[in-house]
Amino acid sequence: MCRHVIFILLALPLAAATNPRVEFAFGVLAESRGENEQASTHYENARVADPTAAPLVERGVSRLIAAGDRAGAIRLYREFAAARPDEPAAQLGFSDFLVREGAGDALALKLARETLLSALTKNPGEPEIIRRLVPLDRANGRMLIEQLLPDEPRSASLFASLSKSLSEGDDEPPLAEIDRRYQLSFDAHQENAAFAREVSEHFRNTKRLDRAIDVLKRHTVAAPWSLDLRLRIGVLYLTAKRDADGEAALKEVLAIHPKHALAHQALAKFYRQQENSEQAAYHAGELLKIRGGSPSEFLKLADEHMAAGRPREARLLLEKAAFIHPDHAEIRMKLAIATHQDPESRAMAPRLFREAESAAVDGKISDPVFLTASAEALIESGQNKAAEERLRAAIRAYPTDAKKETAAALRRLAALWENENRNADAARALLQRADSLDPK
Secondary structure, eight states: OOHHHHHHHHHHHHSSSOOHHHHHHHHHHHHTOHHHHHHOOOOHHHHHHHHTOOHHHHHHHHHHTTTTOOHHHHHHHHHHHHHHOOHHHHHHHHHHHHHHHHOOOOHHHHHHHHHHHHHHSSTTTOOHHHHHHHHGGGGGGHHTTTTTTTTTTHHHHHHHHHHHHHHHHHOOOOHHHHHHHHHHHHOOTTTHHHHHHHHHHHHHHTTHHHHHHHHHHHHHHHOTTHHHHHHHHHHHHHHHTTTTHHHHHHHHHHOOOOOOHHHHHHHHHHHHHTHHHHHHHHHHHHHHHHHOHEEEEHHHHHHHHHHHHHHHHHHHHHHHHHHHSSHHHHHHHHHHHHHHHSSGGGGGHHHHHHHHHSSSSSGGGOHHHHHHHHHHHHTTTOOHHHHHHHHHHHHSSSSOOOOHHHHHHHHHHHHHHTTTOOHHHHHHHHHHHHHHHHHH
């Protein structure tokens, strides 16, 4: 009995007046069931109960537009905007609706303009109102943008943008006034990274690199953590041909964040231009370790290190490549070679050679460079018979134009036999053949 009484008491308020939240909930439920007519009824009941709720009004407007009642939709949105005269969002929403639905309708566009002008009176200098007004009232565009606040980032950005859009033919945008507004706004908001970048780009695009750099330097004093714009300072220095300053700025970024990919990328490009191949390869390698890359990118850079006598750098790079591309045969082979050439890791090379061979098709590798390096590792571990097999295979695999490499393999096989005091005649024949290919 008690439960029934409680239920009746709770239900009385709902019966007395429509609860917009309850109606909205019923609308969502009906919509989820595909009962669109019932959903529309519930949503409309909710809107009538709370006519100033923006989401309910927007649903009501959408239903009227879908039903082809454009006049009814405008009337509904207008009533909503009139009920919330001091809320810019309501006025902006109404004007956006009029512009969107009233394309080509002079009366609708006139109403949008009047709505925005009224909103601007109550919200002087508001950028979003002015941004919408200028296309509707280009004749007064200059006067409107002059009302933008002179020291607020959004206003400065909009002033610059609209000044350019209002300029026609030989009428140049007022650069001095754009400069002034940008500078005032930046002075008041130096820590704003996005705005600092925009102001700097303004000066860069107008060919004033020193001012572009100065803006970013002041920003990084106000916001020392802004590494991306510290990086940008370095790039602008390099653009201005101030190479020493640019290099120092980029290195400063790496001192703070050693794994900053863009700083490594910028330095790699800079050192390539300076023909400093060692530093270029170092930063290119760090970039690959941070970002990853294709097998060909890793292999090309590893070959560069090996050719320059930097096996350790090649090994470290290829270890990362093998982690990213564990099934790539050539990476495994190059890693074994680099590991063998690096004195720090030479002892680990035999295992890597075996792993590379076991991963190859049929367990066989025909690359002569790999075979000769593998042979050296086997000789060092006392496995001369297996080393002899690989040297023979390498000699057969070298192309005819690889005379020096073939000669070196021939001499190595001859030395192996001589050290074992066997095949003396064959060893001499190998040496003669080597001398014919690559005379000493």
